[in-house]
Amino acid sequence: MTIRNTLQDHGQRYRPRMASLKKSEKVLLEMQDPKTGLKSQPQRLVITTIPHAITGEDIIAWLADRFQVDTQEARSFGSMLVALGYIYPLQDHKRLVIKPDASLYRFQTPYFWPTQQLPVEDTDYAIYLAKRNIRKKGILEMHEQEHYNRLHKWMNHKWDFIVMQAKEQYRAAKERKKPDRVVFDCQERAYWVVHRPPPGTVSAMDYGLDRQIDPNSDEAVTPDFYERIMIFTQQSIMRPRVKSSVSIGALVKYCATYNNHDPFLSNCLPSNPWITDDVTFWTLNMPCVEIPTKMRVERWTFSFAELLSDTRGRDDFRLFLKKEFSGENLAFWEACEDLKWGKAASIKEKAEHIYKTFLARGAPRWINIDGKTMEVTVKGLKHPHRYVLDPAQTHIYMLMKKDSYGRYQKSPVFKDTVKKAICPDEHRFSGAQLEQNYKKRRPCLSPIILRQMEQEQRAKMAANIDITQLCRFTTPVPHLAVYSGFTDYPTATASPSLTFLAHTPACPSPISVALDSTSVSERRVEEAEGDGNPAARAPVGGNVSKSRMALSLRRLLKGGCTPATMFASLSPKCHSAAGTSSRIQPISPDQPSQAPPRRLGNFFQIKVDIPPECRIYPIESEDEEEESRAAFRGGVGAKEIICPWESLTTQNGTG
């Protein structure tokens, strides 16, 4: 059984974009209404009288009156009717437009309307061309002649039939009355102008590309089809809804709120770059500007989402949170976004970093989420994917929205921003200036470059302000207080135990547990070694410089170094490593290699974690070199301990 969906039969038969033809036909019938329609009269054209002709200006006037539009729109509407072949011009028959003057038009007979779906066949066209060729004795237009020749070649097998048909039609036409004949000729000509347009003209019959699914095909309706719809409908009936007054109210309010921020509806300051060719507006509204504009700051108050979507707004909010000591919420939110949209390969690593920084018990930036969400999240982190942090992120988002955002808007930080925000004066360019602006236009910066700049700036800011953010190599350690800042930096004696703790499974990250028993840092070291870590394979000369570095670090530590920027870029773990080396590493040459090599290797190797840009060497001085030389003279044993980058196997071999 087949059910033909009558709705879908809109007479387009693989012809997309033609569904609206029925509407134009309705208008056309109205136009031809004897009472309210257009008045037509016989018109003399050259030597023949043509019945029911109308002038272009009449058509336009009628349309303008009917639809209450201005003449310009009425004209384009009329032109559309001409282009579709409902009305055809009598004089300039190749230009399918309505001219607002006394030029004459006629209504096409419904037989030739596009909705009749006459198959536009080449055979018919060939007959038409042949007929004209007979009548006008070879005077075809250029493109028609080309068509004619081509069709002749293609349809050679039935050309006799075509010529015969053409002759027959010609004879039949001669027997008609002259006005009838002229009218029919015009109609036919108009039909072919629409369907076989001269080159270079726009054809309204151009449907674009065919649809894949034939809209008129008989749809195979199986019970399955109904069932699918029923299931879905049943679900839909149960879905929660909001009263329309509420949701509509929100839409109206949104429009009202953003009305002044819509450049189509209100002016923008200082000027619209599209009008003045002056890009000050965009410069002032760059993602990372020092001082935002008033309008931008105003947008931050509209909604929390608006604030977070603007990088500058987020910076401002971050500053506020920092003063409230709750910066970890925003940092967590950003880390989640980063995880969600980042590369698939980095998901595992990022998830682990997020876990260690924000979620693990006693993590350096422990976020405050309820136990249930935490449980779900931690469980999910065993097999991390893009959306694994969604529940936690939503929780934190709502927390910030409900709590911090309100206080932010009342905070001195925000008030200060509002006070500082600039309100640029409107540009008043003279004609000459505008011309100059036009000449001075420069291509905009590529977003790729812009983002790089932004990232650089961000990195710079992070190094200056947010020290804790860079503690990314911290393994979670139960007592958070020790690690919360560099002023509480663990003393040299405490550090070894700490490092060992880091490697005991006191608080293993779920990921590394899920993976296998090796901790990630170890794995990473293995990878690094596999890559041919230059330090690991460096000759003795290289060792000297490395040990020198360890020494210089030690010196720095001894000197009671305060948390300078350099430390900000180093992880606590590498401090502890350096600290330990300072403790174990004696100057005396006969240092026994009493420290268990495996352990040492382990915690030294963590040093590999330091990103290369963090390896800042203090300026070397003479005595340092001496010391290092002394250390080097220390022999094999000393070398083992001092050189953290020496591979384990070598250590074992020599030790």
Next chain:
Amino acid sequence: MLLCLHIWFLEVVSNCSDDGSHAKDHHLSLPVSTGDLTTSAMGEMEELRKEMENLKDQITAARKTFQDSTLQEAAAGVTVVGRVQLKTRKTLRGHLAKIYAMHWGTDSTLCVSASQDGKLIVWDTITTNKVNAIPLKSSWVMTCAYAPSGNLVACGGLDNMCSIYNLKGKDGNVKVMRELAAHTGYLSCCRFLSDTEIITSSGDCTCVLWDIETGTQKTVFAGHQGDAMSLGVSPDFKFFISGACDFTAKLWDIREAECRQTFGGHESDINAIGFFPNGNAVITGSDDATCKLYDLRADQELLTYQDASIMCGVTSLAPSKSGRLLLAGHDDFNVNIWDMLKAERVGVLAGHDNRVSCIGVSSDGMACCTGSWDSFLKIWN
């Protein structure tokens, strides 16, 4: 997943119809072709059809109970917009054939356009310079998209593939980074979620979420019964909406991979679709020469944008920054500007010499770009 659904259908049928087991048996033995159906099966089908109609009535009733006000009422007190007059500020010349699609980058000055001369052009619109002109393997291109990061552009068409191009290549070379092939119909629309994910809609009635890095399909969104013509991603990137030639629009949850809502009401193919800027409503543009606004939260149609003098189908649409204006491109070479709240026509952009095929408002709302079959792009403001 389909199989699961199938089994579920069976269960539901056996639960809700009186002769459940009977229906189930029949269903399993039914041939795919409908020609061999017995009369008893036809009676059964009739029953199913009635049941479906019944459910549809129920949903209409359910929707009605929440319809306690209309947009006309709510917008009655809103100030009138007045006539909106935008002028052509720039004309981007360079394509040699019909332009089928354009998409703005996130930075409001760069945009990408696709034309059937087989070129994908990235424009610096303020200087009207071409940043990149990318020759395509298949010239039958129907859609293009600019990634939010600005690193990638994508296009596709009758080659049934979505090709991703990397703009960040060394020494300015733009290379095909990935060709996502699995659709069995032409590609009608594509939109990036990020540098790693893209959603495509196709003539094979499905939409697909792709993993660009691996080039594999992550999710297939099947449910439309006609060519899917366009899609729009919600501002929070959690949902997308697709419009199709079965006259319906469907809202999909990207993460859960399921259809959340279906909206009917149009009388012809939906060619264009988009979200209201706050993400709580969608706008559709159809071949029946109307646009409609649907509210997602109240789950119903709010308004129809139509005019007796507009005869031609809608090809493309875009809301303005505030959502107050709706710009709709039509087959009749014009773009109509509507007051979204009052459903009144407040302006016309006339300037193209052929069908307007695509339209986009830049992310800062400063300008709107139209592309046409006359091979030009115009920037209006």
